[in-house]
Amino acid sequence: MAEYSAFSLLANALKGNKDWKPAWRKPDPKASYDVIVIGGGGHGLATAYYLAKEHGITNVAVLEKGWLGSGNVGRNTTAVRSNYLLPANTRFYEHSMKMWEGLSHELNYNVMFSQRGCLNLAHTPAQFDDYARRGNAMRHLGVDAELMTPAQIKRLIPALDISGDARFPVVGGLMQRRAGTARHDAVAWGYARGADRRGVDIIENCEVTGFLRDGDRVTGVTTSRGDIRAKKVAVAVAGSTGRVMQLAGVETMPIESHVLQAFVTESLKPFIDTVVTFGMGHFYMSQSDKGGLVYGGDIDGYNSYAQRGNLPIVDEVMSEMLALFPGLARVRMLRSWGGVCDMSMDGSPIITTGPLPGMYLNCGWCYGGFKATPASGWTFAWTIAKDEPHDFNAPFTLDRFHRGLVIDDKGQGANPRLH
Amino acid sequence: MLITCPYCGPRDVIEFTYQGDGNRERPDPASQNFEAWNAYVYDRLNPAGDHNEIWQHSGGCRAHLRVVRNTLTHEISSVAFVRGDHGSSARHKAEDKA
Numbered sequence: 001m002a003e004y005s006a007f008s009l010l011a012n013a014l015k016g017n018k019d020w021k022p023a024w025r026k027p028d029p030k031a032s033y034d035v036i037v038i039g040g041g042g043h044g045l046a047t048a049y050y051l052a053k054e055h056g057i058t059n060v061a062v063l064e065k066g067w068l069g070s071g072n073v074g075r076n077t078t079a080v081r082s083n084y085l086l087p088a089n090t091r092f093y094e095h096s097m098k099m100w101e102g103l104s105h106e107l108n109y110n111v112m113f114s115q116r117g118c119l120n121l122a123h124t125p126a127q128f129d130d131y132a133r134r135g136n137a138m139r140h141l142g143v144d145a146e147l148m149t150p151a152q153i154k155r156l157i158p159a160l161d162i163s164g165d166a167r168f169p170v171v172g173g174l175m176q177r178r179a180g181t182a183r184h185d186a187v188a189w190g191y192a193r194g195a196d197r198r199g200v201d202i203i204e205n206c207e208v209t210g211f212l213r214d215g216d217r218v219t220g221v222t223t224s225r226g227d228i229r230a231k232k233v234a235v236a237v238a239g240s241t242g243r244v245m246q247l248a249g250v251e252t253m254p255i256e257s258h259v260l261q262a263f264v265t266e267s268l269k270p271f272i273d274t275v276v277t278f279g280m281g282h283f284y285m286s287q288s289d290k291g292g293l294v295y296g297g298d299i300d301g302y303n304s305y306a307q308r309g310n311l312p313i314v315d316e317v318m319s320e321m322l323a324l325f326p327g328l329a330r331v332r333m334l335r336s337w338g339g340v341c342d343m344s345m346d347g348s349p350i351i352t353t354g355p356l357p358g359m360y361l362n363c364g365w366c367y368g369g370f371k372a373t374p375a376s377g378w379t380f381a382w383t384i385a386k387d388e389p390h391d392f393n394a395p396f397t398l399d400r401f402h403r404g405l406v407i408d409d410k411g412q413g414a415n416p417r418l419h
Numbered sequence: 420m421l422i423t424c425p426y427c428g429p430r431d432v433i434e435f436t437y438q439g440d441g442n443r444e445r446p447d448p449a450s451q452n453f454e455a456w457n458a459y460v461y462d463r464l465n466p467a468g469d470h471n472e473i474w475q476h477s478g479g480c481r482a483h484l485r486v487v488r489n490t491l492t493h494e495i496s497s498v499a500f501v502r503g504d505h506g507s508s509a510r511h512k513a514e515d516k517a
Contacts, residue, residue: 240467241465242463242464242465242466242467243467246466251464252458252462252463252464252465253462253463253465254461254462254463255463255465256439256440256463256465257465257467257490301437302437302472302488303440303465303470303472303490304490304493305467305490305491306490306491306492306493310420310432310493312431312432312433345460345461401457401460401461402454402457402461414460414461415439416463417437417439
C-alpha cells in the first residue's frame with residue numbers, strides 16, 4: 001500500500017506537518033557488519049537494497065560522508081536511456097531500463113519515471129548514417145530505436161529550428177521512445193527507505209578516513225565516527241574514487257575526476273515533452289515537471305573535485321541551446337551546479353571484485369551513472385554476494401585496460417575528458 | 420579560472436587547451452615493456468589537491484605549460500614552460516613584458 005497519498009498529504013497539512021515519519025532511521029554505526037558500502041548515493045543505496053532483497057544479506061551499513069544523496073544522484077540531468085552501440089553496454093543499460101520500468105512498484109515509491117523518449121539529432125548525412133548503424137545495433141539486441149525525419153522531428157518538437165538557415169541544419173535523428181527521465185532524489189530516497197526497512201543501517205555524516213587491513217585483505221574502515229569492521233567492503237563513490245582508493249593504498253586508477261555542470265531555467269509552460277540531444281556539440285535538454293528546462297553539455301575538461309565549474313562551458317552550453325532553440329534567447333537561467341564525474345579511460349564503468357582481497361569496486365560512470373542506478377546496484381550486489389560478476393557486468397573489469405579489452409562506445413581512446 | 424602564461428601574462432582559461440596529467444612518463448619508444456606502456460596510457464594519480472598537468476596556450480603563444488593546480492579549489496600555484504626555458508628566439512621573460 002502506498003505510504004503517501006493525497007489524503008495523508010491533506011491530513012498532515014491540517015495537523016501542521018508534525019506527524020510525518022522519517023523514511024529511514026539514523027542509527028549509530030555498529031562495531032562490525034557483513035558488508036560495508038562506502039557511498040550513500042544512488043548506486044550505493046541500490047547496492048544495499050539489492051543485497052538485502054535479492055541475497056538476504058541485511059547486516060549491511062551504507063556510509064555516507066555528507067547527507068544522503070548529496071552527490072551526483074541529486075546533481076544529474078535525470079535522463080534514462082539505453083541507446084549504446086557496443087553489446088556489453090547495450091545489454092547492461094537495457095537491463096537497467098527494464099528495471100526502471102518497474103522501479104516505482106518495486107520500491108513502492110514514485111520515482112516519476114517518465115518514458116518521454118530521447119532523441120539524438122543528426123546534422124550531417126554521415127552522422128545520420130552513424131545513427132542508423134547504432135539504431136540497428138540496438139534493435140539487434142532487442143532495444144527499441146527508430147530513425148526520424150526532420151518533418152517528424154518538427155512535429156515532435158515544434159520549437160526546434162530545423163530550417164536550412166539553422167547554424168547546423170537537422171537532417172534527422174535517432175529516437176529511443178522508451179527512454180525518458182526520472183525524479184532523481186526520489187530514486188535515492190526510495191532505495192534508502194527500501195534498504196532501511198530490510199535492516200540496512202544508513203549512516204550519514206560518516207566519512208571514511210582509511211581502511212583496516214590484515215595483510216593485503218581489507219577488513220574494515222576507519223571513519224569520522226570510529227572504526228567499523230566488515231567481511232566485505234564495497235566502494236561506490238563515483239567522483240571520489242581516486243581519493244578513496246588512495247586511502248586503501250591503490251595509487252593509480254584508470255579514472256580521472258572531472259567536473260560536469262548542469263543548468264535549469266525559470267519555469268515555462270509545456271515546451272518540450274521529450275529529451276533532445278544536439279549532435280554538433282554536446283548538449284541535452286528536457287523539461288522538468290515544474291516547468292524548468294533542465295540541460296547540460298560537456299564536462300569542463302580538466303581534472304577537478306570542486307563540484308563547481310567555470311564560465312567557458314556555461315557560455316558553450318548556452319550557445320548550443322540557442323543554436324537549436326533560438327526562441328529561448330530571453331529565458332532566464334535559474335540555477336547552475338556541478339558534480340564530480342569519475343571519467344574512465346574507455347567511457348565504460350567498472351563493477352568488479354577487488355582490486356584488494358575483501359574489497360569490491362563500482363566506479364567509472366563518466367556522466368552516465370544516473371540511468372545505470374538500478375542495474376549498477378543489482379549487479380554490484382550480485383558481485384559482492386557471490387564473489388563473482390553477473391553476466392551483465394562481467395565485461396566491466398578493472399584489468400580490461402591492461403589486457404586490451406576496453407569497451408569504448410565512442411571510439412575516443414584513452415582520453416577521459418573526451419568520453 | 421586564469422592561467423598566468425610565463426610569456427603572455429594572465430589569460431582566461433578559454434585560451435588554453437588541457438593536455439592532461441603531467442605526471443605520466445612515456446616509456447622509450449623502443450621499449451617493449453607492456454606494463455610500462457599500459458601504465459602510461461591508462462593509469463592516473465588523479466589527486467584531490469595539487470595536480471601536475473600540461474596545458475597548451477593554444478589561443479596565444481602556443482607554448483606548452485607545466486601547471487600545478489589544486490583540483491579542489493582550482494587555484495594555480497605554478498606555471499612554467501614544459502621545456503624549462505621556452506627555447507624560442509623571443510627571450511622575453513614575464514617580468515620584461517609586465
